[in-house]
Amino acid sequence: MNSGLHETAIDEIVARCNGDIRGALKALLLVNEQLEVELAQLQAAVAHGRLTGPRRSVLH
Template identity: 90%
Template sequence: MSSGLHETAIDEIVARCNGDIRGALKALLLVNEQLEAEVAQLQAAVAHGRMTGPNRNLLH
């Protein structure tokens, strides 16, 4: 992502939180936690051989 796209994304996230920077950070942290949990589940599935076939490398 280029710097301009980062700035736009940041502006959009803050705007969605009504200008509340702390709210925007909290929202991003929550999304990050969800993504980390999904990665952990996928890693566990791969480690236990439950992900096989042509789609085994897809996250979604």
């Protein structure tokens, strides 16, 4: 993602939080936390041989 896209994404996130920067940061932290949980679950599945090959589902 280039700098211009970062700026646009940041502006959209803050706008969705009605201009509340703390709210935007909190939302991003919560999304990141969820992604970390999903990643750990996928890593565990791969480590135990339950996940092989490409998957059709998308995380986010």
